[in-house]
Amino acid sequence: MKNNYVVTTSFQYMIECTCPSPDHTFIIDVHKGDIITVTEEKKYVDSLGWLALVLINDYRFYMYIQELEDFVSEGKIFSVMDLDLKINYLQYKVNETLDSLDKNNFSFYAKELAKLKEIQESAAVY
Known part of the structure; x- marks a missing residue:
């Protein structure tokens, strides 16, 4: 089973090669609305930890699982389900503030x- 995450904040990600040669790194631009697909394929590298195979745009590479967790906790990425839940909650709050005529919170x-x-509409999984 693949896990999809929607990028909510654009950022640059440096892909580091886990091979012995340290000069194999490059930077990709990850844009708001991009989908990060985390596959079931994982590997463990001594002294580095667990990595998961991810797909972003046309790139396939291994990313540290801890980095993925950090991106989620920082709010840079949301799982598709979390994004749906957040939208549902905000829709409820908009309706609630309309009922109570609370202009500040409605805005x-x-x-x-x-x-x-906007992010949901630009994401390719919908």
Whole structure:
């Protein structure tokens, strides 16, 4: 089973080769709305830890699992399910603030909802 993550904040990622030659690194641009697919293929490298095979755009490479967890905790990426849940929650909050005529919170929740819906629409998994 593959796990898909939607990029919510653009960033650059440096791909490091786990081979003995240290000069095999390059940087890819990861854009808001891109999909990161984490496959079931994993490997363990002594002194480095666990890596998972990921697919981003046209790239296939191994990424440290800890880095993926860091991206999730920093809010740079959301799982597809988490994105759907967040959108559902924000839609509820927008409706709630409309019912209570709370202009300040309505504006905040509506902007957040619009941002996430834009990301959702640009993602290729929908």
